[in-house]
Amino acid sequence: xxxxxxxxxxxxxxxxxxxxxxxxxxxxxxxxxxxxxxxxxxxxxxxxxxxxxxxxxxxxxxxxxxxxxxxxxxxxxxxxxxxxxxxxxxxxxxxxxxxxxxxxxxxxxxxxxxxxxxxxxxxxxxxxxxxxxxxxxxxxxxxxxxxxxxxxxxxxxxxxxxxxxxxxxxxxxxxxxxxxxxxxxxxxxxxxxxxxxxxxxxxxxxxxxxxxxxxxxxxxxxxxxxxxxxxxxxxxxxxxxxxxxxxxxxxxxxxxxxxxxxxxxxxxxxxxxxxxxxxxxxx
Numbered sequence: 001x002x003x004x005x006x007x008x009x010x011x012x013x014x015x016x017x018x019x020x021x022x023x024x025x026x027x028x029x030x031x032x033x034x035x036x037x038x039x040x041x042x043x044x045x046x047x048x049x050x051x052x053x054x055x056x057x058x059x060x061x062x063x064x065x066x067x068x069x070x071x072x073x074x075x076x077x078x079x080x081x082x083x084x085x086x087x088x089x090x091x092x093x094x095x096x097x098x099x100x101x102x103x104x105x106x107x108x109x110x111x112x113x114x115x116x117x118x119x120x121x122x123x124x125x126x127x128x129x130x131x132x133x134x135x136x137x138x139x140x141x142x143x144x145x146x147x148x149x150x151x152x153x154x155x156x157x158x159x160x161x162x163x164x165x166x167x168x169x170x171x172x173x174x175x176x177x178x179x180x181x182x183x184x185x186x187x188x189x190x191x192x193x194x195x196x197x198x199x200x201x202x203x204x205x206x207x208x209x210x211x212x213x214x215x216x217x218x219x220x221x222x223x224x225x226x227x228x229x230x231x232x233x234x235x236x237x238x239x240x241x242x243x244x245x246x247x248x249x250x251x252x253x254x255x256x257x258x259x260x261x262x263x264x265x266x267x268x269x270x271x272x273x274x275x276x277x278x279x280x281x282x283x
Contacts, residue, residue, distance in 0.1 A: 075099060076106035084111035091116055095261055107247060108254035119258035120251040128251065132244045139237060146230040152222035161197040167216030170206055172196065182210050 064082050071085060072078050079085050088111040092102060102109060109116045151166045153173070164171045169181035178195050185207035193199060198206070209215030 075103050077102065077109050077111060079111040087111055087114065088116055095264070101257065105250055105254040105257055107250045117254065117258055117261070119255045125248070125251055125255075128244060128248050132241060132248060135237065135241045135244065139234060139241065142230065143234060146227055146234075149223065149226070152219055152226050154218065154222065156198060156202050159193075159197055159199050159202060161202075163196075165215060165219050167219035168210060170215075180206055180210075182207075185210060 067082060068079055068085070077088065079088065088102075088109070091097075091114070092099075105117065108118050108120065110118060151164050153162060154165050154170070155162050162173050164173060169179055171180075172178045178191055180191060180196070180203070184191070190200075190203050190207070191198075196203065206215065209218070
């Protein structure tokens with residue numbers, strides 16, 4: 001490891017990504033359950049052993065909460081009480097809906113209402129589609145930049161100065177318009193501290209690193225870790241994109257189901273016209 005400079009991305013990948021997977025899994029579990037109750041129940045039963053209440057009323061309350069969480073996990077429908085679930089089941093029976101049909105539109109189901117299906121508006125669908133398109137374009141642009149980038153961010157250990165480097169030169173960041181390469185290193189005097197923010201030893205070490213290839217080795221390592229970090233970032237963004245696209249599909253199915261139920265209700269509410277059988281002989 002170089003004692004003068006280092007790739008700024010390496011500590012990020014080393015320390016942050018090592019715990020990102022665990023944090024991501026825990027976050028997804030909480031998001032999917034929409035509650036931390038099951039997790040707390042598991043922690044309690046692990047350390048204490050007894051997960052049930054002694055009081056019958058509390059035991060019934062706890063069981064109801066577990067039923068709600070289980071229903072939410074299995075069918076994806078969030079309910080505030082068992083009565084909401086009973087209302088939902090009655091609605092399903094009234095319209096002859098299967099659990100699969102309800103699960104397909106679960107994000108648009110509110111069991112607290114007598115008519116739990118909420119069809120999204122056209123504006124909502126257009127907004128979601130536009131957002132998915134923007135994220136997809138951003139993914140493509142970021143992937144293209146990451147795969148073709150030849151520069152990485154370096155940090156100097158003494159002066160704490162950050163700079164961009166492609167292995168053959170270094171440049172200032174944040175509007176500092178200076179550049180140091182093999183040609184400028186051959187000219188004296190070298191750029192001063194007031195311009196670059198580097199110490200004289202750091203400037204000399206950079207010129208030496210450009211000449212012997214040590215700087216390029218550090219840049220290559222930085223680019224490798226940089227691409228790994230971007231790949232992980234793109235993976236999580238892709239999860240968000242997939243969730244948006246999945247939600248868009250749920251919205252479309254909810255509109256279709258709402259239209260079908262509305263058509264069925266309109267058909268059943270139409271008055272029946274009695275058929276008049278006329279005898280042609282009597283005419």
